[in-house]
Amino acid sequence: SSLPDDLFAAIEDLKKELNAVILVHYYQEPDIQDIADYLGDSLTLSRQAATTDADVIVFAGVHFMAETAKILNPNKLVLLPDLDAGCSMADGCPPEEFAAFKAAHPDHLVVCYVNCSAAVKAMSDIICTSSNAVDIVNQIPKDQPIIFAPDKNLGRYVSEQTGRDLVLWDGSCMIHEIFSEKKIVQLKIEHPQAEFIAHPECEAPVLRHADYIGSTKALFEYSQGSAAEQFIVATEPGILYQMEKHMPHKQFIAAPATGNCACNECPHMRLNTLEKLYLAMKNRAPEITLPEDIRIAALKPMQRMLEMSA
Numbered sequence: 001s002s003l004p005d006d007l008f009a010a011i012e013d014l015k016k017e018l019n020a021v022i023l024v025h026y027y028q029e030p031d032i033q034d035i036a037d038y039l040g041d042s043l044t045l046s047r048q049a050a051t052t053d054a055d056v057i058v059f060a061g062v063h064f065m066a067e068t069a070k071i072l073n074p075n076k077l078v079l080l081p082d083l084d085a086g087c088s089m090a091d092g093c094p095p096e097e098f099a100a101f102k103a104a105h106p107d108h109l110v111v112c113y114v115n116c117s118a119a120v121k122a123m124s125d126i127i128c129t130s131s132n133a134v135d136i137v138n139q140i141p142k143d144q145p146i147i148f149a150p151d152k153n154l155g156r157y158v159s160e161q162t163g164r165d166l167v168l169w170d171g172s173c174m175i176h177e178i179f180s181e182k183k184i185v186q187l188k189i190e191h192p193q194a195e196f197i198a199h200p201e202c203e204a205p206v207l208r209h210a211d212y213i214g215s216t217k218a219l220f221e222y223s224q225g226s227a228a229e230q231f232i233v234a235t236e237p238g239i240l241y242q243m244e245k246h247m248p249h250k251q252f253i254a255a256p257a258t259g260n261c262a263c264n265e266c267p268h269m270r271l272n273t274l275e276k277l278y279l280a281m282k283n284r285a286p287e288i289t290l291p292e293d294i295r296i297a298a299l300k301p302m303q304r305m306l307e308m309s310a
């Protein structure tokens, strides 16, 4: 079917017609960021999904994020512009294997990063995001052993920050693990005034050089508050669009990846396009659905997260 000339206007019309809210992660392409009702990191968007009174949630992010919105809103229609927008980290933690891992560590509390499937959430005690992981682990009694999954890089960072020994699942983000320590050090030498800021999903040799470590939103806020005028940013470059838009007088340099690859954009996030978002609203599909038993089991640790990071 042919697309309207003005997709932005057509999406606005559909939004009213459906009573829809458009939730957008910072790693989406700029056009999609521009039509967001709420733009944010994983925690901000989970909070919005938990409190919205819209009838339809259009989630411009990846599958586990839209699924999280559905866990919180069983009676709302949750649309994901491209159902194939998955996540290498979530896919790297299959529920059957995670069940065996959990069984091998009885008496452990299971803290799972929100970047996992609903089936893995259903086996968790508490969910966290990169914004609240340290704070949540700090609230757990010191003598309580903990499994942290699926990101070993965030897990190692949380372990360092809290002084806790965490049993880590061996997972990672394909985007955050490809930054080149060598090239970043080189860039820092070329830009001695620049601050280097990084997401905790990055590997330890990269984080070692960071002036500041935080979630996507925390990196954005840090760069707003800092007196520095130049930043080297190690996370998905979608956030650079917001940084440049809000701070035109500052310079933001995307941290380089290893090899010759200019591949810091998340290929899963970037499967969504403005056209697909429009079509999803027009067709009321593709829709996220979940077996009710899994949804109920996954809701408990999500609610615990929201209570613990109020």
Ligand code: 13P
Pocket (backbone or CB within 6 Å): 040, 041, 042, 043, 115, 129, 130, 131, 173, 201, 215, 216, 217
């Ligand atoms: P945050 O939104 O918590 O920064 O997480 C980053 C990420 O990789 C989302 O997929």
Ligand code: SF4
Pocket (backbone or CB within 6 Å): 027, 062, 086, 087, 088, 089, 090, 115, 173, 174, 175, 176, 236, 266, 267, 268, 269
């Ligand atoms: Fe998954 Fe990494 Fe992409 Fe986030 S950036 S959706 S963790 S692959």
